[in-house]
Amino acid sequence: MLEHGGNLRDAQQRFGGDDWIDxxxxxxxxxxxxxxxxxxxxxxxxxxxxxxxxxxxxxxxxPHLLPVAGTQAAIQALPRLRAPSRIAVAAPxxxxxxxxxxxxxxxxxxxxxxxxxxxxxxxxxxxxxNPNNPTGDTVAPAQLIAWCDALAARGGxxxxxxxxxxxxxxxxxxxxxxxxxxxxxxSVGKFFGLAGLRLGFAGAEPRLxxxxxxxxxxxxxxxxxxxxxxxxxxxxxxxxxxxxxxARDGMRMRALLAAHGIHASGTPLFHWWASxxxxxxxxxxxxxxxxxxxxxxxxxxxxxxxxxxxxxxxxIEQALRDWDQx
Numbered sequence: 066m067l068e069h070g071g072n073l074r075d076a077q078q079r080f081g082g083d084d085w086i087d088x089x090x091x092x093x094x095x096x097x098x099x100x101x102x103x104x105x106x107x108x109x110x111x112x113x114x115x116x117x118x119x120x121x122x123x124x125x126x127x128p129h130l131l132p133v134a135g136t137q138a139a140i141q142a143l144p145r146l147r148a149p150s151r152i153a154v155a156a157p158x159x160x161x162x163x164x165x166x167x168x169x170x171x172x173x174x175x176x177x178x179x180x181x182x183x184x185x186x187x188x189x190x191x192x193x194x195n196p197n198n199p200t201g202d203t204v205a206p207a208q209l210i211a212w213c214d215a216l217a218a219r220g221g222x223x224x225x226x227x228x229x230x231x232x233x234x235x236x237x238x239x240x241x242x243x244x245x246x247x248x249x250x251x252s253v254g255k256f257f258g259l260a261g262l263r264l265g266f267a268g269a270e271p272r273l274x275x276x277x278x279x280x281x282x283x284x285x286x287x288x289x290x291x292x293x294x295x296x297x298x299x300x301x302x303x304x305x306x307x308x309x310x311x312a313r314d315g316m317r318m319r320a321l322l323a324a325h326g327i328h329a330s331g332t333p334l335f336h337w338w339a340s341x342x343x344x345x346x347x348x349x350x351x352x353x354x355x356x357x358x359x360x361x362x363x364x365x366x367x368x369x370x371x372x373x374x375x376x377x378x379x380x381i382e383q384a385l386r387d388w389d390q391x
Contacts, residue, residue, distance in 0.1 A: 072089070073085055073087050073089075073356055076351060076356045079351075080351045080352060080354070082354040083354070084354060085354045085355070085356055086354065086355045086356065086372055086377045086380060086381070087356045087370075088355060088356060088357050088358075088369045088370040088371070088372065088381075089356045089357055089358040089368075089370065090260065090358070090370055091198070091199075091229065091255065091332075091334050091335035091358075091368060091370045092254065092255055092258050092260055092334070092370065093255065093256055093257065093258035093307065093311065093334060093371075094258065094370065094371050094372060094373035095258060095307075095310070095373050096257060096258025096259050097257045097258060097259055097293075097296075097297040097300070097303060099259075099293045099296075100292070100293065100296045102289055102292055102293075103292070106288050106289050106292055107288070107289065109288055110284055110288075111284050111286060111287050111288035111290075111291060112284075113132065113286075114291050114295065116295060117132060117291050117294060117295045117298075118130055118131075118132065120294075120295055120298040120299050121251075121266050121294075121298055123298075124298045124299075124304075125237070125239045125251055125266065125268070126234075126237070126239055126240045127239040127240060127242050127249070127251075127266075127268045128240070128242060128243050128268075129242065129243070129268065129271060129274065130242070130251075130266040130267065130268045130274075131266065131267045131268075131269075131274045131277060131278055132264065132265075132266055132285070132286045132291070133264075133265050133266065133267050133277075133281060133285060133286070134263045134264065134265075134281075134285045134286055135252065135254065135262075135263040135264060135265045136226065136228050136250040136251070136252045136265035136267075137161060137263075137265075138263075138265070138281060138285065139250055139265065139267040139277065139281075140161050140162060140165055140226075140250070141161075141165050142277055142280045142281055143165075143224065143248065143277070144165050144166050144168060144169045144171060145169055145280055146273070146276050146277065146280065147169075147171070147189075147190065147222075148170075149169070149170035149171055149172070150171050150172070150189035150190055150221075151171075151172050151187065151188050151189045151190070152166040152167075152171045152172065152173040152174070152188065152189065152190045152192065153173075153174055153175075153176045153181070153184035153185075153188040153190070153191050153192070154166060154173060154174070154175050154176065154192040155175075155176060155177075155178045155181055155192065155193045155194060155197065156175035156176060156177060156178065156364065157178070157197075157199060157200060157360065157362075157364025157366075158175075158178070158192075158193075158194050158197055158198065158199075159194050159198045159226060159228075160362075162192045162194075162224075162226065163175055163192075166190070166192065171190075178193075178197055178200065178202050179202075181193060181204070181212075182208070182212065185212050185215050185216060186215075188216070188221065189216070189219075189220070189221045189222070190216070190221055190222045190223075190224065191212060191216060191221075191222075191223050191224070192224040192226070193209070193223070193224070193225055193226070194225075194226040194227075194228070194229075195209065195225050195226070195227055195230065195233075195236055195237075195238075196227075196229050196230065196232075196233050196236065196332050198226075198228065198229055198335075199331075199335070199337040199358070199360060199364070199366070199368040200330055200331070200337050200364065201330045201331035201332045201335070201336070201337060202330065203233060203236045204236075205236070206235075206236060206237070206238050206241075209223065209225060209238050210238060210241060210244070210247075213238075213241075213244060213246050213247045214244075214246075216246050217244070217245040217246030217247070220246075221246055222246050222247075222248055223246055223247055223248070224248045224250070225238055225247070225248070225249050225250070226250045227239065227249055227250060227251050227252075228250060228251065228252035228254075228255055228265070229252075229255050229256075229332055229334060229335075230251065231255065231256030231257075231308075232256065232308065232311055232312070232315075232332055232333045232334060233332065237249075239251065239268055242268030242269055242270075243270060243271075244270075245270060247268075247269065247270075248267065248268070248269040248273065249267070249268040249269070250265060250266070250267055250268075251265055251266045251267075251268070252264075252265040253265060253266075253294050253297065253298075255334060256307070256311075256334070257294075257297045259293065259294070259297065262287075262290040262293060262294060263286075263287075263290065264286055264290045264291075264294050311333040311334060311371070312333050314333070314371050315331075315332065315333030315334065315336075315371065316333075317378075318336055318369070318371060319331070319336060321378075321381070321382060321385065322336060322338075322369075322385075324385075325385040325386070325388065325389055326389070327385075329369075331368075333371075334370060334371065335368050335369065335370045335371070336368070336369050337366055337367065337368040337369075338366055338367060339364065339365060339366040340365060340366050340367055341365070343359055343360065343361070343365055343366050343367050344359065344361070346367055346388065347359040347367065349384070349387070349388055350384055353380065353383075353384045353387070355380065355381060355384055357369045357370075358370075
């Protein structure tokens with residue numbers, strides 16, 4: 066399996082220490098407060114709840130969606146729904162896309178994010194994260210729709226991973242998921258800070274969603290996950306307050322990094338910068354029990370998320386001061 070953030074046990078085993086600050090995932094560090102569950106939540110088979118789908122459609126502005134066990138489930142299943150095809154995946158990007166499209170007989174190549182448009186003409190499927198993970202780059206919705214139409218005209222797909230899209234709603238194309246060839250993935254784990262639920266949504270034409278549901282099988286999303294997500298997706302006051310807090314904290318992190326000579330791109334949830342020797346910064350922070358995300362391959366660099374508490378901000382700032390001093 067590929068390496069991902071959130072592997073804090075590995076960090077503790079390698080570097081030791083207590084009171085780790087995990088900034089490796091880009092998740093909202095102050096997640097939605099899960100409500101108490103009904104007594105039978107753990108006994109009943111998790112039949113699909115139409116109320117959850119409606120709440121998700123209302124929140125994401127999409128006409129129809131399929132709940133999935135995290136966007137990872139859809140990422141792994143989608144390559145199985147096509148005959149061998151020519152696949153272009155944005156790079157750097159979320160590595161699971163290229164990993165799974167490289168299987169099942171497909172011809173997969175990675176394309177620099179800035180030149181994605183040039184890949185439309187000789188691809189059957191184009192995969193783009195919007196905002197991109199890890200760089201935070203975005204493609205305008207009008208451009209995405211134009212690419213989608215060009216691909217769909219010859220039976221192709223545009224897969225848009227909007228897992229980090231909650232803080233950039235103007236960039237979303239979820240409202241267009243009835244359009245031929247368009248597939249949009251959304252995550253409850255990032256903005257809501259509920260990665261442990263393993264819940265996301267896939268949007269596409271109804272017949273494609275039906276095929277995806279058949280591949281995934283029954284009971285893919287647990288009953289407790291559905292109940293917690295239903296509350297989170299309906300809670301507009303919490304969502305609005307969280308948008309404001311993340312925007313504020315994201316600006317604070319960007320300013321803190323810039324004050325120490327690091328000019329990063331990203332989103333309110335995470336920041337990223339390229340580095341010739343990212344391993345050195347990664348180890349420097351780990352020696353201080355701060356776990357950031359190291360990218361060793363395409364797009365070598367560092368991604369850093371947000372802390373939750375004042376004492377964590379203070380430790381991060383001290384670690385950056387130490388870095389300045391060499």
